[in-house]
Amino acid sequence: MDAMTEALLGGASPDEIERQPLPSHYEAAHLLARDAGMFDGVEDKDVRKSLHVGPVPMPEIAPDEVVVAVMASSINYNTVWSATFEPVPTFAFLRRYAREGAHAARHDLPHQVIGSDAAGVVVRVGAGVRHWKTGDHVVVSCVQVDEQEPATHADAMLGAGQRIWGYETNFGGLAHYSVVRASQLLPKPAHLTWEESAGVLLTAATSYRMLVGDNGARIKQGDIVLVWGATGGLGAFAVQMVKNAGGIPVGVVSSARKAEALRRLGCDVVIDRNEIGMGGDDALTPERTIELGKRLGREIRRLVGEDPHVVFDYVGRATFGISVFVVRKGGTVVTCGSSTGYDHHFDNRYLWMNLKRIIGSHAANLQEQAECNRLFRLGHLSPVLSEVFPLAEAGEAARLVQRNRHTGKVGVLCLAPGEGLGVTDPALRERIGAARLNPLRSAAAPPAPAAPATGGARA
Incomplete structure (x- = not known):
């Protein structure tokens, strides 16, 4: 276990987290560019064969980015598309993005860390980040946008620079650490566990835009x-x-x-x-x-x-x-x-x-995601988690979704050592009730402790 991970799981304060060095490598579910043709002519494109879990190098961050220690993530259908290399291998997205130069060039690698959901703790912030600090508990939006593009300021989903993180970019959420833009972060609902929070933002915000928002x-x-x-x-x-x-x-x-x-x-x-x-x-x-x-x-x-x-x-x-x-x-x-x-x-x-x-409709802009996240924070929407896998079994989790054998969301524990951690508002959780919070679990979820796994971090 690297020093940063040990500090996080030991309940270190934000100052203590700040003093720990980032690891040079971290565990991640990733694809390899050399595998892109492996399913040509194959009827059953079994994602367990293409999805690898192992160490990848830690990238440097841009001034507008943060490093998040990912406590939990989840499987979305874009993970299946990525791992089957359909409709096109996502390495084509990475090469196109890298042609923009500067920090974008980092994304064109022989591997791609996938995953478009995450809940975790901010452990590093770039020089240009204003609203987030080390130790903050966050959920991560799947949408990356170019805030210097005019269309972004009308509806970010119409911007030419809009991309889905962990699908059209590298450094996704099915990993121990992830690199994201500060504009992707929202506060984690304090009464939810890491795995519950990690199974919310992409799908719920997409549904919100489709049904509730002005664009749907x-x-x-x-x-x-x-x-x-x-x-x-x-x-x-x-x-x-x-x-x-x-x-x-x-x-x-x-x-x-x-x-x-x-x-x-x-x-x-x-x-x-x-x-x-x-x-x-x-x-x-x-x-x-x-x-x-x-x-x-x-x-x-x-x-x-x-x-x-x-x-x-x-x-x-x-x-x-x-x-x-x-x-x-x-x-x-x-x-x-x-x-x-x-x-x-x-x-x-x-x-x-x-x-x-x-x-x-496609994903949701940050305002729509914030409105959706607010409904979770108030307890008006509930997670729909059904099963949880460890990161080492991300391939099995993705296969479950690929074969449509799941209900609701399939969670993946990353750095979190077990289920039920990360709750910083146990009173609200108790008022809502476990049955309402987990209506699709086949059995009662593990009880959530009052203290989060990272006890000294800000809620």
Whole structure:
């Protein structure tokens, strides 16, 4: 164990952390550029074969960056895309970024540290960082932006310099340490554990922008919202946000086990697609799309009496044509991600002649993320963690998500020595209650101690 890690886990004060040297190397889940063609012609692109866990060198930081000691991270679907080298190897992103020169050149390496979520402790700050200090407990946004670009100041997601950290950049969150821009940081919710906090920001903020913010569907009281994949990371947060807004979530899942989990989440209407004969089609003919759309529409009207105002679709190719068909006249389909494929097909008559809208959405700008994070800090949104793996088993965790065998979020412990650490507001946690904080855990999560793993660090 290096001196910095020993100090952190021993509850060192911010001054003591500052005095410790950064390690020259650190453990990280990473890909190797030389493996980029390993799955050519292979049907089952098993991410356990491409995802390595081992030491990588510590990079120098730019003036606007910080080093975060990552206590926990989580698996997002972009980790699967990275580890399967699809739709393109992410090393192409790193080479393109490096051509900007200066500190960007650091990112073009023969390895890429992946992962786009993290919760941890700030251990170093660059000379230009103003709002964060050593010892701060933080969660990390997945979005890196160029604050000197005009578009960033309107909506950062429209900026040409916007990139997803740990996917389109190096030095991601599935590691003991990570290098991030100061503009990626937000305060960690004090009543949540490291692993709970690390499974929140990317997916929850993406759902927030899609449904709540000015750039998305802007759901309102009474709206019926169809949520595909309602027990996935995005979907489980979407269900909570619809409920908070006074809407009616209609969650679609693929098994009885997931249906039960969705009911524990408080979803008003649960549809198991197998029970209405929708199966697992992932490449639908136009005729089959309309047939299934009618079948789903009848079931929604039977259960709630109306067609949905909004459809929340991150599944993509397997569902998008149905989404356009089933949403009501004048309704909205909001989409991101496309875990079953990007090549969407739909019958434009049902869009154009019924005045429906499609909104494309990607991640969230920092203000949207801050508003979403505030809801967690107040206890109005809850984590949807279902399983937790150690960093050494990051490949197994990613494989679980790749095969869609998970519910909610799959967490990864990095520097945290176990679950249940990092809580600095146990009173709020007790008021909310463990069952509400962990509705998707198959068994009760370990009790969270009153003291964090880094006892001397600021909350």
